[in-house]
Amino acid sequence: MWMWFLRLTLSGQYIYYFSPRFVERVKSLAMKIETGCRLHFGLIDLSRESNRVDGGIGLGLKYPGIVIEAEESDILQVQGPKRERAKTAATAVIQEYGLDPVKITIRQTIPPHRGLGWGTQLSLAVGFAVAEINDKKLSTRTMAEVVGRGxxxxxxxxxxxxxxxxxxxxxxxxxxxxxxxxxxxDVPPPPVLSRLEFPDWHIKIFLPDSVGAHGSDELTVFEEGCPIPIDEVQKLSHIILMKLIPSIAQGDYILFREAINSMQFIGFKKREIKRQPDSLSLVNELQEMGYAAGMSSLGPAVFVISPDPIDIEYDGVKSIDTEASTTGAEFTDR
Known part of the structure; x- marks a missing residue:
């Protein structure tokens, strides 16, 4: 089970990271939690040709991210953007373990329904805020089950x-x-088969002015796009095993670009990106310019990755320069 790693910053604050190393900590009366977001490169097997389904590949990013503050309270209070989602997660944890209510203030959030995983990061951050204020220790896997993610x-x-x-x-x-x-x-999160440090490459996100499928529309994407032919699943699996993972492990950008670019037009990702014509247009243009580029999850977020700075902007399209994360969420006592 993932425990805590303690680091003393230059400012004298203690910051706690998820780590297999265990450090005792005392109950917090007030705290701040900061997360990043994620790029989702694709789901691997939606064929139903074996006894397993899904399988995911993706990358943690430092920003944009979630920032919440939490403190003790006589009643559950949630303030800030997306507070209904946050309140649902907090209520689930309180009811599951009979915990005391807390006050949660959402200071910063990830653009929702853009393919950057805002719902999972917010739900986990809020869930852990409730647990930590109550001195309740939980693994990320357990928390994800309680708040309904993964x-x-x-x-x-x-x-x-x-x-x-x-x-x-x-x-x-x-x-x-x-x-x-x-x-x-409502099943638990899947097992992690591999975790690699990502090369020190530049990453830029473009956010076309649209939203990704969510709610009933997201269900429709799966209903209409599945099952995926097994030959596409096998081809994608080969790309991941023999190109994508080795390219990351060895810092081989040329091989990485070949893998990422080909993955946009095969399997479930091909079905996802066809639903976002603006994103597809951006991906095609960026790939033609020689970049590794693709769409994250159901979009519309488009990512471009390069060993060199990415000096590209598009009129009317918001962009975010970011980098790969090397640690998990940060927990700071206030």
Whole structure:
């Protein structure tokens, strides 16, 4: 189970990271939690040709991210943007363990429904805020089950714990009934098969003026796009095993670019990106310019990755310069 790693900053604050190393800590009366976000490179197997389904690959990013503050309170209070989602997560943890209420203030959030995993990061951050104020120790996996995340991809829960590049092993069809997004699936997060440090490459996100499928629309994407032909699943698996993972492990940008670019037009990702024509246009243009580029999750967020600075902007399209995360969420006593 992931425990805590303690680091003393130059300012005299103690910051706690998820780590397999254990450090005792006292109950917090007030705290701040900061997360990053994630890029989701794709789901691997939605064919139903074996006893497993899903399987995810993705990357933790330092920003944009969630920043929340929490303190003791006589009643549950949630302030700030997306407070209804946050209140749902807080209530789930309070009711599951019979904990005392807290006051939560959301200072910063991730753009929602853009393919950056805002729901998982917010729900986990709020859930842990409630638990920590109550001195309740939980693993990320357990917390994800309580707040209802990780039922399809395990990337968001894994990068909340440890950052980095993540490959997860999907779910058994003995426990998961079929092709469902995380919001509609109540199974635990999948096992992490591999976690790698990502090369020190530049990353830029473009946010076209649209939103990704969510709610009932997200269910429709899975219903209409699945099952994926097994030959596409096998081709994608080969790209991941023999190109993408080795390229990250060895810092081989040329091989990485070849893998990422080809992954946009195969398997479930091909079905996702066709639903976002503005994102598809950006991806095609960026790839033609020689970059590794793709769409994250259901979009519309487009990512471009390069060993060199990325000096590209598009009129009317917001951009964010970021970098890969090397640690999980930060917990700071206030």
């Amino acid at each position: 039922g399809t991809s395990g990337i968001g829960t894994a990068v909340f714990s440890e950052g980095g590049f993540i490959l997860d092993g999907g779910h058994s069809l003995d426990s998961k009934s079929g092709f469902l997004p995380s919001a509609a699936s």
